[in-house]
Amino acid sequence: MKRIIPIVLGLLLVAPAWAHRLDEYLQGTFLSVDPDRVTLELSLTPGVSVAPAVMALIDTDRDGQISAMEAEAYTRVVANSQVLKVDRHRIPLEVTGKLFPTPSDLRSGAGVIHIGLGSKTVDLAPGLHQIVLENRHQAGLSTYLVNVLVPESKEVRIIRQKRDLTQTRMELEIAVGPLPTGPAGLAEASSEASRWPWWLATASGTGLIWFGWRGRRG
Amino acid sequence: MACLPAVFPALASAGDNLRTAAPGKAPTIGGARGSAVTLSSKAIIAANAFLATLGEAQRTAVVFAFDDNVQRAKWSNLPSPMFRHAGLRLGDLTAAQRNAALAVVAAVLSQEGYDKAIAIMEADETLKTAGAPGNVVFGRDEFFISFVGTPSMTAPWMLQFGGHHLAINVTIRGSDGVMTPSLIATQPATYTRDGKTVRPMGTENDLSFALINSLDSAQRSQAILGSTFHDLVLGPGNDGKKIVPEGVKVSTFTGAQQTQLLELVHQWVGMLDDAAAAARMTEIQANLADTWFVWSGPTTPGSAAYFRIQGPTVVIEYAPQQLGGSAVNHIHSMYRDPTNEYGRKFSNP
Incomplete structure (x- = not known):
C-alpha cells in the first residue's frame, strides 16, 4: 500500500481540473434492513487519477488483468472493511455477489465495482434496534455516500438515520413489528424522529398522563 | 399543516411559432402547433420525418426493440468514449439529418426544456474548446439519439437523447408521456455565448437558495443534514431504488414556501412538453x-450545496461536483419518478 501513495500523488498533480471524477474513490452504499437480515449494495467508482492505485490493490500479480481470484480477494478486503453492528454486536458479513468492470474501464474512470454483502441471519425481535455501519475501506482516497433503502418488509420502519460528516458511518434506529400507539405519521417520520425520538415522545406522553392521573387523584 | 397553494399555474403554450435549428431555438417540426397538437402526434411527425432522412443502416442503428431493457437503461452522464452510447451520433449526421434529430427532441420538450438541452450541449462545446484530457471527447457533436420501440401513435416507445451531462429519456404512449428517469447536468455552469452569459441550470440554483433561505430556523434544522454529498445518490445505474426520505416535510411549509418548491420542481418537470408536464x-x-x-x-447563494426533493412520485437531486475546479461550476442533477420509471405505468416495459 505504501508504494501506491506516491503514484496517486503524482497523478493528482497532473490531473486536469475540469474533467470527470478524478481524484476520488467514490464508495456508494445502499443499506437494506429486513427482520432477519441486513444487506449492503456497494458501488465503488475509482476516479481516473486514483484508478491505478485501486487497480494495484486488485491486480496483485500485476498482469494488468482482474482474475477471478483477485476479484474474490478484493471483495473480501472490501467486506472486511465494513463494520456492521446490530444492537452493539458486530455482525459478520458474507459476500452475496460481485461484478467487476474490465481493467480498461476501471482505468478510464468509467468502471464501477459492484459488491453485494449480507449479514448472517439476525433476529430482530419486535421492538427498537440500533444498526451501525462503518466503511473503513481506503479512507485516504475515498468519498462516501451511504443511504438506506425503503424496507421491503412492512415489519421494519426506519425511525432515525444519522450519518457522520463524511458518510463513512451511518447510525440507524429502527422499529420492528407493530408500533405502539404513537404520534401520527410516526412510522415514516425518520428525520422528525431524529429531533424528537418517538420513544421519548411516548415516554413523555405517558409521564404526562401519569402525572395528570395522580393530579386528579390528589 | 399549512394550506396547499393554489393549483400550480397551467403551463404556458410554447407558442405557434415555427422553430429553427439555431442554438436556443428549436427546429421546425412541421409547423402545426397549438393545444390541439398532442405530445404523441408532434413526436410522431418529428420522429417519422427524422427516420425518413436516414439510410437503412442508420435506421437499423437508431431503433431498438421496445423490450430491449438493456438499451432502455443505457444512459450516463459520462462523455465518450468513457461511456459507449448507442444510436446515432449527431456528429455523424448530415445537416438535414441533424436538424431532423433535434426536431424530435424539440417535439417532446417544452421550449424551456429544449433551450436547456441546447445550453447544456453548448456548455460541452466550451469544454471541447478548452481541450479535453486523454481520449475523452466533448462537444455538441458527441450527443446521441435513439428510439426504444418504433415511434407509434398507439404503442409505447421511447426517445433517448443524450451525451456528456445529458440523458433525456422520454417514454410516450398515446397522450401519456414521462421524462423519467432523466439526468440534467452542466459544466461549466456559467459561460458566455454571443456576448451573453448562459447558465443552463441557473434558475434551479437560484430558486433552491431562495427556498432554503425562506425556511425558518426550525424548518432549516430539519432540512439541513450534517453530511457532505459529493454526488448523486440515485444517479445512473440506480433505477428502481427507493431511499428512505430525509429532511423536512413539505407539509410544514407555508403556502408561499410550497409554491416556491413547486416552482423549483417545475424546472425539471417543465422540460417535457407542456401538457404532459402540467x-x-x-x-x-x-x-x-x-x-x-x-x-x-452552505445556504449562502452561490455556494456549492446539495439538495433533494423526494415525494411519492418524484425524486429530484441536485449535486455540485467536487471534482477539481469550482464545484458550483459543475452540476449534476437527477429527475426520477419511483412509480413510473420509463413510463412503466402505461407502457409495461
Missing part, C-alpha cells in the same frame, strides 16, 4: 404533504 405537476402537487426537502451544504 399533468405531472398536478400529480406532484397532490402528494405535496408526503414530500420531503433535504439540503446539505
Whole structure:
C-alpha cells in the first residue's frame, strides 16, 4: 500500500481540473434492513487519477488483468472493511455477489465495482434496534455516500438515520413489528424522529398522563 | 399543516411559432402547433420525418426493440468514449439529418426544456474548446439519439437523447408521456455565448437558495443534514431504488414556501412538453404533504450545496461536483419518478 501513495500523488498533480471524477474513490452504499437480515449494495467508482492505485490493490500479480481470484480477494478486503453492528454486536458479513468492470474501464474512470454483502441471519425481535455501519475501506482516497433503502418488509420502519460528516458511518434506529400507539405519521417520520425520538415522545406522553392521573387523584 | 397553494399555474403554450435549428431555438417540426397538437402526434411527425432522412443502416442503428431493457437503461452522464452510447451520433449526421434529430427532441420538450438541452450541449462545446484530457471527447457533436420501440401513435416507445451531462429519456404512449428517469447536468455552469452569459441550470440554483433561505430556523434544522454529498445518490445505474426520505416535510411549509418548491420542481418537470408536464405537476402537487426537502451544504447563494426533493412520485437531486475546479461550476442533477420509471405505468416495459 505504501508504494501506491506516491503514484496517486503524482497523478493528482497532473490531473486536469475540469474533467470527470478524478481524484476520488467514490464508495456508494445502499443499506437494506429486513427482520432477519441486513444487506449492503456497494458501488465503488475509482476516479481516473486514483484508478491505478485501486487497480494495484486488485491486480496483485500485476498482469494488468482482474482474475477471478483477485476479484474474490478484493471483495473480501472490501467486506472486511465494513463494520456492521446490530444492537452493539458486530455482525459478520458474507459476500452475496460481485461484478467487476474490465481493467480498461476501471482505468478510464468509467468502471464501477459492484459488491453485494449480507449479514448472517439476525433476529430482530419486535421492538427498537440500533444498526451501525462503518466503511473503513481506503479512507485516504475515498468519498462516501451511504443511504438506506425503503424496507421491503412492512415489519421494519426506519425511525432515525444519522450519518457522520463524511458518510463513512451511518447510525440507524429502527422499529420492528407493530408500533405502539404513537404520534401520527410516526412510522415514516425518520428525520422528525431524529429531533424528537418517538420513544421519548411516548415516554413523555405517558409521564404526562401519569402525572395528570395522580393530579386528579390528589 | 399549512394550506396547499393554489393549483400550480397551467403551463404556458410554447407558442405557434415555427422553430429553427439555431442554438436556443428549436427546429421546425412541421409547423402545426397549438393545444390541439398532442405530445404523441408532434413526436410522431418529428420522429417519422427524422427516420425518413436516414439510410437503412442508420435506421437499423437508431431503433431498438421496445423490450430491449438493456438499451432502455443505457444512459450516463459520462462523455465518450468513457461511456459507449448507442444510436446515432449527431456528429455523424448530415445537416438535414441533424436538424431532423433535434426536431424530435424539440417535439417532446417544452421550449424551456429544449433551450436547456441546447445550453447544456453548448456548455460541452466550451469544454471541447478548452481541450479535453486523454481520449475523452466533448462537444455538441458527441450527443446521441435513439428510439426504444418504433415511434407509434398507439404503442409505447421511447426517445433517448443524450451525451456528456445529458440523458433525456422520454417514454410516450398515446397522450401519456414521462421524462423519467432523466439526468440534467452542466459544466461549466456559467459561460458566455454571443456576448451573453448562459447558465443552463441557473434558475434551479437560484430558486433552491431562495427556498432554503425562506425556511425558518426550525424548518432549516430539519432540512439541513450534517453530511457532505459529493454526488448523486440515485444517479445512473440506480433505477428502481427507493431511499428512505430525509429532511423536512413539505407539509410544514407555508403556502408561499410550497409554491416556491413547486416552482423549483417545475424546472425539471417543465422540460417535457407542456401538457404532459402540467399533468405531472398536478400529480406532484397532490402528494405535496408526503414530500420531503433535504439540503446539505452552505445556504449562502452561490455556494456549492446539495439538495433533494423526494415525494411519492418524484425524486429530484441536485449535486455540485467536487471534482477539481469550482464545484458550483459543475452540476449534476437527477429527475426520477419511483412509480413510473420509463413510463412503466402505461407502457409495461
